Amino acid sequence: MSYLGGVSCEVMRTRLVPLSLVSVVALVAAGCSSETTPQAPPKKAALVIAQGGLGDESYNDLAMSGFTAATKEKGVEGQHIESSDVVAQGEQLLRRAGTSGYGLVIDLEFSHGEILPAIASSYPNVQWAFLNNKIDGPNIASVLFAEHDGSYLAGALAAMMTTQTGNPKINPDKKIGVIGGTKSVGIDKFLSGYIEGAKGVDQSVEVLTAYSDTFGDPTKGSQLAETMFQQGADIVYHVAGGTGAGVIEAAKKNNRYAIGVDDNQDKLAPGFVLTSVLKRADLAVRKVVEAYADNKFPGGQVINLGLADGAVGLTEFEFTKNEIPESVRTKVDDLKKKIISGELKVWNVIDQGYPTWLQG
């Protein structure tokens, strides 16, 4: 073995040296031929990608598409930053971004919330934006989504649908359901809005609730939804990430409805996803970039994105339009208008704590 090892090492030595020489020459040649960097444009923005990275066909990709479009339109030089270890590298990464000539840094990674205020105060000339959580700082803009408003509409829609007759996907029971990924205020914000919407339409509608305790287990999602269907629910809303795929699957199998979340999930099982509660990260990023480009960056403020901006809302019922009566759609639209106008105010668990209809 040692003999063979010696031989192979010898072979490597004789072959490697010329090879690396050749490549170094090539590198030098390439270095000489390339131009120096063009003059930097005045405005530069960076987008820190969250865990999961680009290609997640969800949050990151959506935000990235808004970032790309907005920076292009506004002539801002945009750069996105991925990291295989975005949680632990947050501190150094954000500090480096602060010293690198960027005027705006948008951070999608939720775990950076606690470290951001100190970093932002170290680099007062840089504008910082954070999504999904309110972070304090004169040069930090927080973007929150009115997910409770979107969920309210979904609850109202479900409550009106569960009393329909002549639809094979609807049973006589006045029961609907919702499955949360975990018991937390962030998720209960959705649940509370959904229940409030349902009760607002019809006090006698019963809403079954359950938590999957995981965002990545479709099998568990399927089992929970299955149970709810057996208990008489015919529409189940999921707020459970990847677990929700199982909820949608179960709806299709049992000839019932699911309601999707975040992205437009209607096409995952056409006709069995009643609608999806959209949360448009792309619009959020776009708004921040545009404000920055127009020198109107809302530092120290919270940007609440909701139904009015189209950043939250229901889908266009691409596959279920024919199954939802005109009157129901009109009523949902009315509710939407009332919320936008402020006539109707939906309970926000994050600001207001837990309501009577949902246990904390």
Place this chain on the structure above:
Amino acid sequence: MSVRLGARDVSRAFGPVRANEGVSVEIRAGTVHAVVGENGAGKTTLMRILYGLDQPDSGTVVINDQPVRLRGPADGIGHGIGLVPQELAMIGSLTLLENLVLGTEPRSGPRIDWARARGEAEELASRVGVELPWTALADNVSISVRQQVEILRALRRGADVLILDEPTAALAPAQVDDLLRLLRGLREAGRTVVFISHKVDEVLAVADEITVLRGGKVITTRPVGDLDRTSLIELIVGQQVGFTGFVPSAVTGDEVLTVAGSVSLSVRAGEIVGVAGIAGSGQDELVERVVGLRPPDGRITLAGQDISTLPVDRRRAAGLGYISGDRRSEGLSMDASLADNTIAGTHRTLGRHGWLKPSAVRAYAKRVLDGYSVRYGRTTAVARTLSGGNQQRVVIGRELDRDPKLLVAAGPTRGVDVLGMTYIHDKLRALRDNGSGVLLVSEQLDELLDLSDRIIVLHGGRVAGEVPGGPASRTAIGTLMLGRTPS
């Protein structure tokens, strides 16, 4: 044409080690030519150069009186030179016939012509006077039979010069006789044989000419008739050697070892008990049970204490020493330093509060290594860098320095040259005369007869009989080893 194969002024160095220095040999066609010397004398290097596996730094190989340059073993084979290595390369799951023709199968169209292969094999075997079980799997035959197949394979590939590197190292006495007969058969068939060995008796029994190497240089080449056992040994080692021969124990005391189980025996203080048997007769199992490396199948006592269920370290603490028969993987840790090899087993006594003091370790290792005449540079050198004989001295030193009540010595001189062997034998006798017991397991009959006070012969995992030590028991042991009762 007189010189079939030879070397002219060949030198080869590996770093500071001059393995061959101005070596010239002439091997005449149709003779058996022995190359003898101590371990490290340069025998193997010379053979590798003659076969083309290695190239000399200076000097040339001579084939059929002409200087040639061998660039690799293919050149050697092209010149009709075959090498039978120490480690046989056969495929165990194939028959002997399949192994023989592997790679050069006689074909009729796309198919292998097995009838013709068998015919060729029989013819080849009868020409050199052996009979082989051609349809047996290589795994199921003895190493001696496999070696014969290896020789025939070289012949079949057109070799008329055969180089055999230490061919008898792994053979039982009866098998050695078979091999020597085969070599004589080769000579009668007109082939040339180069026979590398450090075993004087074999060489004298079969060679026509003998070349003695020492320290990388040729000391002499002489016809066998000019030499006798003593003069040859003195040429090999370069000095006079005193052989002690059989000296029975003067005083024996109480039993230091009793073994009861599939093999039952006992060893007394001041006694060397030999264990003989053809390979695989239960020697390994016996040794491992006594040492504690195999679960017991009966009761074992050491100096009156039942050690059957004790782990190795407790047995060693109770006075057990162990020279492993497998020096390369059990007796020594080849990639560990000499110091680490030397203190193994004693290391806990060298420690203080769980720490080893480097100076104490070094001092201990130096004392043991120097005390047993190990030639070494630094105690930090790895064991692999020592010659085989020196390696064995490290093992002997480590085990004997602790003054064991019972020493289990398995093949204590395996791969050790003449001087080293006499040294080790003297040490074992001295240990015995000091009142220790020795359980000596060996494949070398001469060693057993010379050293042992009693010899237990194993056959098929059982005790086949017991004979007294000394040269008179040779025939009786041979019979018992084969499972027969001596008349």
Place this chain on the structure above:
Amino acid sequence: MSVCPRSNPDKYSRVLTSGFRAVVPFVIALVIGGAVLLATGHNPLAFYQLLVRESFGGTDRIAATLSAATPLLFTGLATAIAFRAGVFNVGVEGGFVLGGLTGATVALHAGLLAGCVAGALAGVLVSALPAWLKARWNVDEVVTTLMSNFVVAGLTGWLVTAFLQAKGVANSATPLIPRSAWLPDLLPPYGLTSGVLIALVLVMLYAVWIKHSVLGYELRQTGLNPRFSAAQGIRVGRVIIVSMLISGAIAGLGGAAHALGVVHRFVDGFSPGYGFTGIAVALLGRNSAVGVVLGAVLFGALASAGTTAQLFSDIPLDIVDVLSGTVMVFAVIRLWRQR
């Protein structure tokens, strides 16, 4: 008789040879990465310059590199100790993750020191079963330790969502540890955790311990030649168990230090595979103390510089994956040859 001229080299050339062998994988990685960069129309020299600057060009960048290297020092060391005993423990990832969760949870209630101790104990727990299976029944530790990683991943996910979830946080995370229980930063404001000192002290202790302690001696011998060791009276099974437990303790302590010094809680994405990178660190570093430090710094530099390089260049993170991936391939080849 020695055939191979390399088998008896003087010390100087041996150091050169091993240094050369350690550098070869990295050089090849640079060449392959350079080829990829050229093929995609980038200038490799400029990019490599950028990487060097982002790794070591200033206090903040050195802090970032050391910060990224810190968990790898723990996992590399944990792996090296087991490897040194001949145990191919690939379960350090699991120890690190469970150590992180345990440390983050215990520190919430009982403070810094208790968090660290609990983390180490959690790591011990993870490695205990594979250790026992290997020592008692000779069950292949590669299989059992690899499986233990999956068990830990599932277990921690469940524990967090079912019992330990922070209130008011949508994602899977435990509550933020109070500042009093944090491992302090060394170079504020650059956020280099003092965990790096713990790791370096452990590495130095390892260097001395493995060489000069009785147990270190037995561990080395067991790794070099278990048959020899058993025959000399070293209790090989016990040594294997001890090496695995120490390995697990260091992995768990590493996780706790990461939780208490860097992340300040246990969250999704707590370890992006530190345990697996640690295997590469140990293999490239040949299980030596110096080698582990160099390997951890190399991978740490690649990770931190690869991320911030994106601020200055369009070259995607993937190219850094090519670099570290190539180095890891060599590490795996080495593992295969060791086995």
